[in-house]
Amino acid sequence: MSDVAVGLDVGGTKALAVLVTREGEVLDEIRTFTPHDAQGGAGAATAKVLAEQVATFAQRHRLDPVDLPIGIGMPGMVRRDGRLAFAPNLQTVSGASFPDLLRESLGAERVYMENDGNCAALGEYAWGAGRGIDNFVMVTLGTGIGGGIIANGALVRGQSGFGGEIGHMAVQARGALCGCGGYGCWERYASGGGLARLTSEWAAEGRLPTLVRLRGGADGVTGEDVTRAAREGVEEAVALMRDVAWWLARGLANLVAILDTGNFVIGGGLSVAADQLLPSAREFLVDLTFGYDKRPPVVVAPSDLTVHAGALGAAKVAFDRQS
C-alpha cells in the first residue's frame, strides 16, 4: 500500500497534478495547460501531458509509476470502467480510456478515473468542508455547474457512473437553451455561464444602464464586470447578482427536497463571488425549500479545498480503489 497518491484534475484550460499523502497533505503540485489537439487519437495529447506530470513527481520524489496510485478527475460523463463516454468541454478526449493510455506510456498499473465533480465531493468529504457529513452535495460553479452527491456516507455514482450531473437538472422547463441540447438546465441560470447569459439579457433589456454606458454598449458588458460592480455596490449589478443567487437557491432547494441534503459545499470558479452569492442564496432558501421550518437550517458553505478539491478527490479515489 502506497503512502502517497497522484491526483490529476483535468480542466478545459489547465491540468492540475498533486502528490498527496493519505492524510490529504499536498506534497507537490504541477499545473500544465490542457492540450486541445486530436492528434494521435482520442485523449492522446492530454494523456501525454498527464504522463509527464506523473513522471516528474516520480523523478522528484523517487517513486515508481508502476505502483503509484493515480486518480484522474475529468469533466464529463465518466463510466464506472474509467472510460470517458462524453466530455462536452474536452471534445478531443471523448471516448478515451486514460487508465489504458497511462498504462501504455508509464507502465502505471493503478490508474482510476472519476468525474471531476464527484472527485471534488470525495475530496471535501475526506479532507475538507464535508468532513464527517454523511449526506451532502458538492456544487461546483464554473462555466457550468458540476457536482457530486454523498448519501449514506458514499458517493452516488448511479447506474453507469454518471451521477451528480446536477447542472443539467431543468429548473425552468422550456427555458434557456443549454450546451447539452436541453432547455432550462440549472447551469444556464446559476453558473459563471448563467451569469454571463443573464448579463447579456439584462444589458439588452436596458437593466444595466451604468455598465452599458461604461463599456460603450450592451455587448461589451461581461459577468466579471457585474461581479466587480456588485462588489462596489452598484445597484443594478447587486440586483443581478441577487437574481443569480435566487437561481442558485432554486436548484439547491430542489436537491434538499429530493435528497434531504442538510449541507452544501460550494466550489468552482464562480465561488470567488461566494461572498456576494451565498448570503442571498441562504436567505432565498427559506422560502424555496419544501418544509424549510421542519428541518435543521440548511448549511451552505464554501469549499475548504478550493482549487485543489478535484485533484485531492482524484487522489482519494486512487487510495480507495487500490486499498
Next chain:
Amino acid sequence: MSDVAVGLDVGGTKALAVLVTREGEVLDEIRTFTPHDAQGGAGAATAKVLAEQVATFAQRHRLDPVDLPIGIGMPGMVRRDGRLAFAPNLQTVSGASFPDLLRESLGAERVYMENDGNCAALGEYAWGAGRGIDNFVMVTLGTGIGGGIIANGALVRGQSGFGGEIGHMAVQARGALCGCGGYGCWERYASGGGLARLTSEWAAEGRLPTLVRLRGGADGVTGEDVTRAAREGVEEAVALMRDVAWWLARGLANLVAILDTGNFVIGGGLSVAADQLLPSAREFLVDLTFGYDKRPPVVVAPSDLTVHAGALGAAKVAFDRQS
C-alpha cells in the same frame, strides 16, 4: 426474530394493514377508513385504528403484539426517530409519534415509522419491480408525487429522514402554486392533482371542447373524464395526457441527471393510467435526458406490488430494524 411483520400504510382516505412473511407473502390484510378528527391529541384517532388492525391480526393469527415487528408508512415528513414532523394531507396527525402511541395502546415494542414513498421504494426493492436493482427511484403518482430513492443499494433518507420528496422539486420556477407553498413543483404538473389542474386550465382555454360540451361547462370536466376520453381516443384528451406525460418525463429526466438512475418504478393512484402515460413519457425522455444516448436505455416500469407497495415496504422496514 419474528417470521412475520405487520405493515401499515396510512393514506388520506384509507389505512391498509398487511401481515407479511419474510419472503414478502401477504398472509392477511385489512382496510379501514382513515379518521380525520383531532380528538385526543395529534394522531390519537388514527393510532386507535392502527392498533385495532394490529390487534385483529394478533387475534386471528395468535401473535403477541409485544414482539411483533410493526412498520408504519405515513405520507409526510417522517423524522429518523419515527416522529411525524409534517403531514399536509393528514393535518390531525402532524407531530404525533406513532411508535409511542402504539406502545401505549398495545404494549408493542417494535414499532417503526417511515415515509410512505420510502416504504414503497423499499417494498419494490425487496419484493417487486426494483428487486436486485441497486440504483432506482420509486415514483408514486397520486394526488401529489411521492417517492423513494435507492442508491448504492440503500434508501436515501438524508439528514433528517425526509429524503425522496421528489414531487417538490421545482421544474418550472415561478410556475403553478403548490399546496406546500412553493411554486412550480413537479407534482403540480405530473400527478393526479396536476392532471386535474391542467384539465381546468385546458377547459378554461377552450382546448377541451368535446368534454366541456359533454359536461355542460368547463367547470364540470374532471381528470377522470380526460383519462377515460383519452382511452377512447378522443383527440383533445389524448393531447392532454401527452402533456402530462411530458411533464412526467421532465421530472424523471432531472432525476436521471442528478442520480444516474437507470430504472424508475411508477406506482400510485394515477398509475391506473400507466398505459397512457408511460409509453409517451419514455419517448419524451430521449430528448429531455442529459446524455441520453451515452446511457443504457432508461427503464420506466409500472409497480409490481401496486396498492400493496407501501404496506409491504413498511413491513420490510420493521423486519430490517428489528433484525
